[in-house]
Amino acid sequence: MMNDGLTLDQIQLLLTVADEGSFSGAARKLRRAQSAVTYGVQKLEQQIGVALFDRSGYRPVLTEAGRALLARARRIAEEAAAFRDQARSLAGGLEPELTLVLDSMFPMPRMVDALRAFTDAFPTVPPRIFVQSLGASAELVLNGTCVIGLVPEPFSDQPELKRYPLSTVQLLPVVAQDHPLAAIEGAIPTDVLRRYVQLVLTDRSALTEGRDYGVLSTQTWRLADLGTKHAMLLAGLGWGSMPTHLVADDVDAGRLKLIQPLEFEDHTARLVMTAAHLAGRPLGPAAQWMLNYLRAQSPRG
Structure with a gap:
């Protein structure tokens, strides 16, 4: 019968034994006593009600159930690591997401390049992208829905906005x-x-x-x-x-x-495209990076 109380430590034990190929190797990797590793895996098997390793040979081998659960265990470990990373970033003032609005006439390949570089620089900050036309793109910045707008010049010429010409x-x-x-x-x-x-x-x-x-x-x-x-x-x-x-x-x-x-x-x-944001709203680290990147890649920036 499956009991509650699974821990990330148990997931890590499973992954390490599978990766190292032995309980002794996992113990060395984790700097723990082999008996502690063995006991931890046994307790995990008891909690979930299935054997994860076949111990009949010289080395432990994943059972069919163990192989099936291993991929899910890796996802759990990866999500937990991402959770910790994002929490640290948020605690340090990083935005939970980056909201952008693009005018429909803005060249999409340039935005794709910027987003690819942004994802490498800020893997924990998901972008939220809106596409609008004419004055609707500026309105999403003015009403605070989006932090940065790539807006045609006639509509970014608002006293509340700070703007930077990017391209024509x-x-x-x-x-x-x-x-x-x-x-x-x-x-x-x-x-x-x-x-x-x-x-x-x-x-x-x-x-x-x-x-x-x-x-x-x-x-x-x-x-x-x-x-x-x-x-x-x-x-x-x-x-x-x-x-x-x-x-x-x-x-x-x-x-x-x-x-x-x-x-x-x-x-x-000719339509001059600008990057615009609210003048009275300081940009967070991710938004400032995106603005700097777009300006650096722009012939007019």
Whole structure:
């Protein structure tokens, strides 16, 4: 009959005997008397109701049950070690998690590289990632949901935020190859563009209420998701601007074509991405590391 009261020490005894291949080897490894190791394993077997080792030979060999339980015992030991490490980190002021919000236009490969390096540096701090568009990314920083936001410059320009320019995202006006606008070479007058649907990214943020960026057509479909906008552009449902890194392959493959709106202003063709955080909220060690890493990897940092 199984009794309660299993201890981490018993789990460690099981693992050490299995790894060292003998009770005497485990005793040397743990710097304990062999009798204490043997007794500890016997007590564990009595508590769980199964034999873990076959002792009929010269060396103890894991039984079938022992082999089955060994992997679980390793996970228990690893989780216990992770528990201790995280507790020490928290006691030292390390954040329990890192909350980030990315604008949907921020190049994801750069964020993946940063997260990979972050995980190596802070293995006990899990990141929580939000992806939003336009002013919604800044709002998650302003309301305290996220510690750091990778936010377009027009929306990070808030008195409560401290911001650092990171990079510039080039926006390309594109249409599907079978769209009527694709047949027009050279600059396209605005009165021509207005005859066709423009696909426009939008959000529910108060920061963008009543504000449009680069909207030239009188016919607009407003989409809250950049992936949906991309799919609709490929389907020929309208024209619109997209970050270069998301449509370069489509343009090269002939799925999308660049167009030249006559009134497509330079400031709407380039989007400065910034890292922003609340000016009155000091960053913890993990957040400060992430901010420093992003700035160090940025051509504008």
